[in-house]
Amino acid sequence: MADRRRMTWRQRLGRDKILLLVAMPGIASLLLFHYVPLLGNVIAFKDYQPFIGILDSPWVGLANFAIIVNGDPAFLNALVNTLIITILQVVVVFPVPIGLALLINSLLSERLKRFVQSVLYLPYFLSWVIVVAIFQFMLGDAGLMNNMLRDYDLGTVSVIGNPDAFFALITGQVLWKEAGWATIIFLAALARIDPTLYEASAVDGAGRWRQLWHVTLPGLRSLIILLLILRLGDALSVGFEQIVLQQQAVGKDASEVLDTYVYNNGVVDGEWGPSAAVGLVKGLVGLLLVLGANRLAHRFGEQGVYQK
Template sequence: MKRVTAPNSIEIAQPGTREHAKRRASITGRLLKDKWLYVLLAPGLLYFIIFKYVPMWGVLLAFKNYQPFLGFWKSDWVGLEHFRVFFTNPEFFMLLRNTLLLSFYNLLFFFPAPIILALLLNEVRLAFFKRTIQTLIYVPHFISLVIVASLTYVFLTTQGGIVNEMLEQYTGAKIDFLASPEWFRPMIIVQTIWKECGFGTIIFLAALAGVDVEQYEAAIMDGANRFRQVWHITLPSIRSTIIILLILRMGDVLDNGFEQIFLMLNPLNRETAEVFDTYVYMMGITQGAFSYSTAVGLFKAIVGVILVLGANWLAKRFGQSGIY
């Protein structure tokens, strides 16, 4: 049988030979064996191709002075002009500050919350009580952000809001949470924790289910209390999961979520509430600056990719597994 040896000394069957035909038959057999898995994969794959990859050509708008009446191809090419205007805009630093601070608070308060909640649930031994608590904390994830914003308004408004009614009863004064710039970030963080914390525990509970029980038994024999068992066994066992989720989270540092911010944004708190997402909407949809808003969105995407790659590199430098 004739073979061709590759430069790295790996033997490759030459096309047309019996060995090559046998390997092709083997690959076809595996594909047919797992055909239903590929059928299940198809909808998700089509979604990403149609809604993620195909629209990528639209980033060219960031380098054109797009005019709807002229069309995409006839609009003038302006290169990096929109980026220059954006970076020299006095609002750039306000948007960057608001976005980074909100992301920092999310990493500081929201990211550890599902981990802590999962650790607490993992210590519950009564199965019925544990399932009940899990159901209750999962429910807010399925509630629309519009409803969350409405509930926030009902609780915090100065016109009959239960929180302000209690404050007035005990302190004699009300706080305008909805219009005060200094209260905007705490409101967003509390909303995020309440809505997503419970659902975020699913991944960590799945990771905790894979921890070897014998390690706990050995720790008990050595006299370790519950806190030391969590610190020396539980957390190291789910460390890789935590790091992977943290790396993925870094890609969203400049992406605070449009809907939530937009629903809580008003002219009185804009100083701290305006972020890149709402700015893109305002400039692109309400003012028709399509090319300029595309440039802002492209800037966000590039920074997100750099942060993900950087976080992955750091994780590997410290001996942890990354996302690739």
């Protein structure tokens, strides 16, 4: 009978040494750029001055959190804008890749499927600098659309730089840039659904809509819940680079979100302590949202981000 004694940690290290060596660069990068910077959150409890350093800056306790408790108008404006953009991205942006995946999956030609996937996926590789430049070229006051409207004496439409259109603009930019990436994920999940389920439902007289409701969507449910939970973790992070590139054109009242508030208040204006306090609270709220949503997923029988 084979020896089934548990291996010691030295034996496991010897067995997996090649895998551990391959993983070391990724582990080192994670520690260096994600976990070590967490130590800087101590700034939230200090009157931090860059020229004297973190260790020598005076300790002020919870004084920096007064900006949140007392409801600073600039902070409240950033919070409201963040919540509006988050709701738009969950309600408008999140369902679109599901619909695109279902449409692409219904195509009969594999060559056409690959072509459509490539076209949708391409914008994901573009940086936000390029995406914003493209939208300015298309929708700016001197852009392609307004030049065509002038040629036909139809007036112009103010999109870029219009505070009233800002939320719609950034939602459209996110859709164009990132919908293709999520579509690929849902297409992979669709490919894992057992084809015999469709055959059995067709034998039972189910049409396309009933198959969609009773076979396809249940097959995607676990992935949808997982992505929603992860989205909740970033609920208060709505695209710093995208927004800061366009903030000057529309003004802070319309475009200030929590991430840009931390940057403008801390890096630009030098209010390091209060800005760090806002960033710390934002991170903790995101963590609590993920834990709460994951626990709710367990109650409905789903695995969520991690198992119990």
